Amino acid sequence: MRGAQHARAARRLMQAANGGRLLAVRIVVVLVLLMAAQAYDGSLHELSHWVILALYAGSSVWFALAERGGGRRADSYAWAGTLLNAGLAAYVIVEHLLAGADAAGAADAVSRLPAFLLLLQTALSVRVWHTALYAGIVASTWGIALLLAATHPTGMLGPHVDLSEQVPALLTFTAASLVVIDGISRLRGAVAEALRLEHERTLLARFVPEDVAEDLAREGGMGAVRRRHACLMILDIRGFSRLSAEHPPETMVEALLAFRALAQGLVAEHGGLVDKYVGDAVLAQFVVGSPEDQARGALACARAVRTRVAALNRARALAGRFPVRVAVALHAGELLVGVFDDGVRAEYTVLGPAMNTLARLEARTKAADLDIAASGDFLRLTGPILPDGVTVVPVADGGNPALFAVAEGRQRVPA
The missing domain is CATH 3.30.70.1230 (Nucleotide cyclase, GGDEF domain)
Structure with a gap:
């Protein structure tokens, strides 16, 4: 029970430390996506594409602000933000990977960018399951899109999309996701352990000298x-x-x-x-x-x-x-x-x-x-x-x- 309390405290502590940075990162990601879209097809994108990016930008910032405000719905806002990130990354992959891709050399680069950017943004929330959900949705969508493109190469694959580059990109994203998830888990474990040591040291310092309390806490504590x-x-x-x-x-x-x-x-x-x-x-x-x-x-x-x-x-x-x-x-x-x-x-x-x-x-x-x-x-x-x-x-x-x-x-x- 106490270990779970330390884990929750560690998550809250890291999220509080990242709160302002996470909002800034969301804004930066939105700007990067908009610039990438402009550089890719410029104003030739259909209106729906810009509407989706605009809706994502507004919703992403709103969810971030609502989550920072705390309250009983903070966790719900966090899950919604994660699903929003996964949805946008999946949309961009499908839109650029399949028939909509018609700019040489650009489709591959642009389809990868949101997936990796939003993976890092989600990871900054230091929520392991959120990051795992995001990675699972994006990797699944990417894999299904590649499967459809491979089985129907003439009808669905964009003219300038190279599967020999997209498959390694998907594998790279999957590997990066596993590394990020493992890193978050280790980081949270390290912070939780630091909080446990401090809690044990504070408890023991009421009864024993400070240096002895630190040694005992390091060995497992006396709580x-x-x-x-x-x-x-x-x-x-x-x-x-x-x-x-x-x-x-x-x-x-x-x-x-x-x-x-x-x-x-x-x-x-x-x-x-x-x-x-x-x-x-x-x-x-x-x-x-x-x-x-x-x-x-x-x-x-x-x-x-x-x-x-x-x-x-x-x-x-x-x-x-x-x-x-x-x-x-x-x-x-x-x-x-x-x-x-x-x-x-x-x-x-x-x-x-x-x-x-x-x-x-x-x-x-x-x-x-x-x-x-x-x-x-x-x-x-x-x-x-x-x-x-x-x-x-x-x-x-x-x-x-x-x-x-x-x-x-x-x-x-x-x-």
């Missing part, structure tokens, strides 16, 4: 909840309840806000986003890119948190404040990711068993007194060789899934 891979990271201040009992609330709020600002900045810097704050904990997710890219970003972020917290504590020590100890747990898995909207409150978040596993990993990380710990599922995504300065050590706590302490050093990831 609907969908299953996708994510690397998860939870950061928690150790002993926050004990510290809250020992220090004034204002001091704890200051420490908590400093910690949140640090986490928010580092998560965004490494391509992730903060899902939510839960008390003194920060839940972050890395959902952009391949699972391997997500894991590398999350691991680099966790290491940066450890480094920055150490620097923060040095500054706090100089100011006579208590140190902040942080535990970081990392996990990866398939989750439901997107904007959960119950009609009252919308929230961008992730759900799934991996979230429950992460909570257990966090508790085990704190129980083992670790700075950073990761599950085996997470570490497998980082590759067999870890970044320089990183060592993983299995935690023998008997829990499931397997937990590994992430320390400084270098060794191969356990299988």
Whole structure:
């Protein structure tokens, strides 16, 4: 449904952009047809020919103005304009191709001109089915006229019309029509996709940073909840309840806000986003890119948190404040990711068993007194060789899934 809405919006947008140009093109086409008719037979044309061209000119401009005015009948006017174009092109082909053609070398040229000119004019409406209808009527009429001329060469074919030129011309028109129709379809698809991306980006920008919103929208967007891979990271201040009992609330709020600002900045810097704050904990997710890219970003972020917290504590020590100890747990898995909207409150978040596993990993990380710990599922995504300065050590706590302490050093990831 939403894709159809974007397609209709794309068509309206392109038609609005072409509105004035389309009217100008109609007028130019009318003038070209009149000049071509004058150059072909001049004033020798029967009065009916000029009457038809005059009626076409007036009707074409009127339909264009009526369509620009919008309203409920705008689509009807558009279809009428398309049929008018096809009718004129068919008339000129029949009139010049059959017995009425009596000027050497001119009939072939003049009979082709309106068909191609009006094809381009119809295509400017960026309506695929209108262009297809026009091309079908003109090609059918042209083909029938050639068939009649070939089967009755003495009675119907104009004296200077060369079928060896008209048949390739018809094939050229058919090929050009297919190219034009395909081009319109691709153009509308591209504009609809651009509108979809902008819609998704605008929706996601309410919940996530701008650059992350653009990446997510490019990958399909989050307008609907969908299953996708994510690397998860939870950061928690150790002993926050004990510290809250020992220090004034204002001091704890200051420490908590400093910690949140640090986490928010580092998560965004490494391509992730903060899902939510839960008390003194920060839940972050890395959902952009391949699972391997997500894991590398999350691991680099966790290491940066450890480094920055150490620097923060040095500054706090100089100011006579208590140190902040942080535990970081990392996990990866398939989750439901997107904007959960119950009609009252919308929230961008992730759900799934991996979230429950992460909570257990966090508790085990704190129980083992670790700075950073990761599950085996997470570490497998980082590759067999870890970044320089990183060592993983299995935690023998008997829990499931397997937990590994992430320390400084270098060794191969356990299988």
